[in-house]
Amino acid sequence: MSKLKKIGHWLDDRTGFSDTILPLLKHPVPPDAKWSYVFGSATLFCFLLQVLTGIGLALLYQPSSETAYQSLQFITHKAVMGNVLRGIHYFGASGMILMAGVHMVRVYLTASYKYPREMSWISGVFLLLFTITMGFTGQLLRWDSNGVWSSIVAAEQLGRVPFIGTTLARLLIGGDTLGAQSLSRFFAYHVFIFPGLIFLFVGFHLQQVIRNGISEPPKPGRLVDPKTYRQWYSNMLEKVGRPFWPDAAWRDALFGSLVILVIVALAVIFGPPELTKPPDPSIIYTTPTPDWYLLSIFALFALMPPSIESYVIFIGPVLAIGALIALPLLSNKGERSPRRRPWSVVVVICVVVFMISLLIAGFQAPWSPEFKPRPLAAAMQVPEQPVLKKGMVLFSDKGCLYCHRMHGVGGIKGPDLSTIGRNWTAEQLRIQIVNGSEGMPAYGGMLTNDELHALVVFLDARQ
Numbered sequence: 377m378s379k380l381k382k383i384g385h386w387l388d389d390r391t392g393f394s395d396t397i398l399p400l401l402k403h404p405v406p407p408d409a410k411w412s413y414v415f416g417s418a419t420l421f422c423f424l425l426q427v428l429t430g431i432g433l434a435l436l437y438q439p440s441s442e443t444a445y446q447s448l449q450f451i452t453h454k455a456v457m458g459n460v461l462r463g464i465h466y467f468g469a470s471g472m473i474l475m476a477g478v479h480m481v482r483v484y485l486t487a488s489y490k491y492p493r494e495m496s497w498i499s500g501v502f503l504l505l506f507t508i509t510m511g512f513t514g515q516l517l518r519w520d521s522n523g524v525w526s527s528i529v530a531a532e533q534l535g536r537v538p539f540i541g542t543t544l545a546r547l548l549i550g551g552d553t554l555g556a557q558s559l560s561r562f563f564a565y566h567v568f569i570f571p572g573l574i575f576l577f578v579g580f581h582l583q584q585v586i587r588n589g590i591s592e593p594p595k596p597g598r599l600v601d602p603k604t605y606r607q608w609y610s611n612m613l614e615k616v617g618r619p620f621w622p623d624a625a626w627r628d629a630l631f632g633s634l635v636i637l638v639i640v641a642l643a644v645i646f647g648p649p650e651l652t653k654p655p656d657p658s659i660i661y662t663t664p665t666p667d668w669y670l671l672s673i674f675a676l677f678a679l680m681p682p683s684i685e686s687y688v689i690f691i692g693p694v695l696a697i698g699a700l701i702a703l704p705l706l707s708n709k710g711e712r713s714p715r716r717r718p719w720s721v722v723v724v725i726c727v728v729v730f731m732i733s734l735l736i737a738g739f740q741a742p743w744s745p746e747f748k749p750r751p752l753a754a755a756m757q758v759p760e761q762p763v764l765k766k767g768m769v770l771f772s773d774k775g776c777l778y779c780h781r782m783h784g785v786g787g788i789k790g791p792d793l794s795t796i797g798r799n800w801t802a803e804q805l806r807i808q809i810v811n812g813s814e815g816m817p818a819y820g821g822m823l824t825n826d827e828l829h830a831l832v833v834f835l836d837a838r839q
């Protein structure tokens with residue numbers, strides 16, 4: 377026996393590779409599962425690409441509000457291949473979401489979620505949610521005005537959920553306002569928590585594939601019957617099954633590599649998205665645009681009449697996620713072919729058209745005008761005293777309301793000022809407004825003495 381073979385035998389004996397892993401690779405699959413079955417593995421390819429490039433970025437990225445923006449500038453413009461690395465991570469995210477979407481549509485159209493693969497579908501729903509969350513949290517890490525303002529808007533949307541909204545928003549951004557602590561928190565979400573969850577669920581998702589086998593392509597008239605399906609499936613595999621490796625796996629490998637090639641090519645040709653300006657507290661009329669896969673969600677909320685927004689923000693996602701999870705539980709047998717389930721095709725077309733129109737709406741009319749807070753006068757009793765009234769109007773007109781909450785309206789970038797008069801003296805208020813501070817523009821040159829006086833009196837009266 378040659379030396380090499382000996383080493384091979386030794387390794388195999390100790391690790392048990394040919395006993396445990398090899399049978400998994402060689403497990404039989406239905407023979408006619410062809411090209412439409414490659415999107416799931418392509419999603420996994422994209423995920424692994426994200427992990428690799430993410431590790432590369434994390435070696436240089438500094439998750440602190442002081443240095444995050446500069447460190448990304450360094451990665452983009454100075455680091456060797458840094459530009460391409462960021463580009464791959466960016467287009468990889470888009471690729472992953474796109475592939476996951478197509479995979480889900482394929483599974484839905486061929487009703488592969490039916491018996492016995494219900495848990496594959498349900499774990500897939502969670503994987504989709506985690507993936508979207510990765511996109512959202514990653515965007516804040518750019519720590520440019522786009523990323524920061526998008527997160528502020530999202531936190532505000534969350535804050536409108538009845539009863540628990542404030543708690544949820546606090547949990548999301550790690551406090552009452554979006555600041556340095558939010559960046560640490562999002563970094564932990566993006567680098568530890570959600571990738572960990574994705575690994576866990578991918579493991580489970582794959583274990584399910586091994587346990588139940590991939591679904592055979594549907595044939596009109598061949599019904600799924602939970603009583604007989606497993607028996608039928610294993611008989612079918614015994615007769616016509618092919619080993620996964622290499623008979624089916626080469627398609628996955630080829631398509632996955634192609635997807636990665638396209639991502640790398642896009643990264644080399646177009647590069648990563650330009651970083652917009654660092655978040656500047658004095659620019660309060662920016663129109664942030666989140667990345668495309670989040671844009672349709674944002675656009676949906678922006679186009680909704682504000683009166684129903686609070687309910688839809690709360691009920692909409694609960695209903696949508698609930699419906700997705702319930703799908704395989706409510707309909708787990710019977711016809712699988714899309715030809716006998718024409719409404720499934722209609723559903724897919726409607727959802728795709730809906731998403732694309734929202735996307736177009738999101739690109740054309742930035743949703744941020746809707747982000748304008750309700751006027752303060754709608755939330756509180758208008759004071760009689762002229763100077764107080766003037767202060768109230770100025771509080772809206774000068775943009776304070778964009779960052780500060782008062783009596784339930786306004787932004788969350790700065791602290792809630794509904795009861796500021798309790799702990800702050802008039803003199804302190806004057807100094808804060810004139811000089812501003814780290815997160816707040818200095819209004820010294822922008823206000824007349826009268827206006828300043830009115831604002832201070834107005835705030836001082838917030839008891």
Ligand code: HEC
Binds near residue numbers: 778796808809
């Ligand atoms: C761009 C956002 C922004 C705008 C606009 C803004 N502020 Fe602020 N403000 C902040 C932030 C952030 C803080 C918290 C202090 C800090 O951490 O720098 C703050 C703090 C304050 C405080 C002290 C409250 C405390 O508990 O710390 C007062 C008072 C205040 N702002 C009043 C105003 C008034 C009046 C206006 C309008 C003329 C205004 N702010 C406009 C962001 C803003």
